[in-house]
Amino acid sequence: MKRFILLLRFLAGAGGATLAAVLLLPQTVAVALPGPPDSPLGRDLRPAPNTSASSKTDQPANSNSRGGKPGGGGGGGSGATGWRDDFSGTSLDTSRWTNAEERAPGYIPGNHQGYYEPSNVSLQNGYLVIRLTQFNGPVDGLDGVVSLGGLVYTDETFRYGTYQWRARMSSTSASPGGTGSPVSGSVSAGFNYINNSETEIDFEFSGHLPGWLWMVNWHNTNPSSGPFESQQTYSSMPLSDITSAFHTYKFVWERRKITFYVDDVYVTDHVTNVPRAPARFMINHWGTNNPFWGGPATLGTTRFYYVDWASYTP
Numbered sequence: 001m002k003r004f005i006l007l008l009r010f011l012a013g014a015g016g017a018t019l020a021a022v023l024l025l026p027q028t029v030a031v032a033l034p035g036p037p038d039s040p041l042g043r044d045l046r047p048a049p050n051t052s053a054s055s056k057t058d059q060p061a062n063s064n065s066r067g068g069k070p071g072g073g074g075g076g077g078s079g080a081t082g083w084r085d086d087f088s089g090t091s092l093d094t095s096r097w098t099n100a101e102e103r104a105p106g107y108i109p110g111n112h113q114g115y116y117e118p119s120n121v122s123l124q125n126g127y128l129v130i131r132l133t134q135f136n137g138p139v140d141g142l143d144g145v146v147s148l149g150g151l152v153y154t155d156e157t158f159r160y161g162t163y164q165w166r167a168r169m170s171s172t173s174a175s176p177g178g179t180g181s182p183v184s185g186s187v188s189a190g191f192n193y194i195n196n197s198e199t200e201i202d203f204e205f206s207g208h209l210p211g212w213l214w215m216v217n218w219h220n221t222n223p224s225s226g227p228f229e230s231q232q233t234y235s236s237m238p239l240s241d242i243t244s245a246f247h248t249y250k251f252v253w254e255r256r257k258i259t260f261y262v263d264d265v266y267v268t269d270h271v272t273n274v275p276r277a278p279a280r281f282m283i284n285h286w287g288t289n290n291p292f293w294g295g296p297a298t299l300g301t302t303r304f305y306y307v308d309w310a311s312y313t314p
Helices: none
Strands: 001-012 016-026 083-085 097-099 112-116 121-124 125-138 142-154 161-171 188-194 201-206 211-220 232-238 249-253 258-262 265-270 280-287 304-313
Touching: 001 142, 001 188, 016 304, 097 265, 112 280, 121 142, 121 280, 188 304, 201 249, 211 258, 232 249, 232 265, 280 304
Parallel strands: 112 142
Antiparallel strands: 001 016, 083 304, 097 142, 121 125, 125 142, 125 304, 142 280, 161 249, 161 304, 188 201, 188 280, 201 211, 211 232, 249 258, 258 265
């Protein structure tokens, strides 16, 4: 199927945004049903460059940057120990996870700034809950939109193996089994990542594209620059109840292949841009305010992302 990608580059300077359109032909999606919605470039899941959220400065971050903290790390070789976290108890296991406090992706000069706030992450009745809110606030001294979401990531890095988690993607439901719907202006994801996408493998959901799941991997061979779209491989599939029901997301990362599953049913293989470096496993929920990935902000509506459990098996 044809896939159109819109590259949106927001440049701080003399007040403007530059929009470039890039046409990629042809690529197949994981399920050959009526074509998936356009997948714009710059879908940015990773932490922003090294900036503490506590300062909340208006200094622009690079919304297309995939670098910054958490940075590199040792370990994660073939002898790495497997684990499973059922998110029981009342607080996050800090021997495994870091609850991030920093700037989030999705920055647009004078328009939108997001942050990861530790207070938006909690454990409730055996679930990891990551909350997202959006409101009017100052961005570069102008009236804009501020998003407060959350990110947790493993302190240890891991390499090849099986990564799984059971989750209900972002919706307005205030309880894991409650009624809710997706709203524009949010991205929820589970993925691994290190060093400016030297390694990155994602399952992700964009709030303005209800019913679609994206599977993406990156291999940035020169982390001092990029990453570039040629270093990305992706697929998509329809999943109608992605925000109203829990599903088990699994990828099996091997040396030459990544295999994606939903509810233990095979979806697709990716055999290009397969990364090699050990990476941290991450779960995040962050806000956007653009007409492309994530969608325009929805002010005053709280969203919730629920994760039942997560595991890694070498």
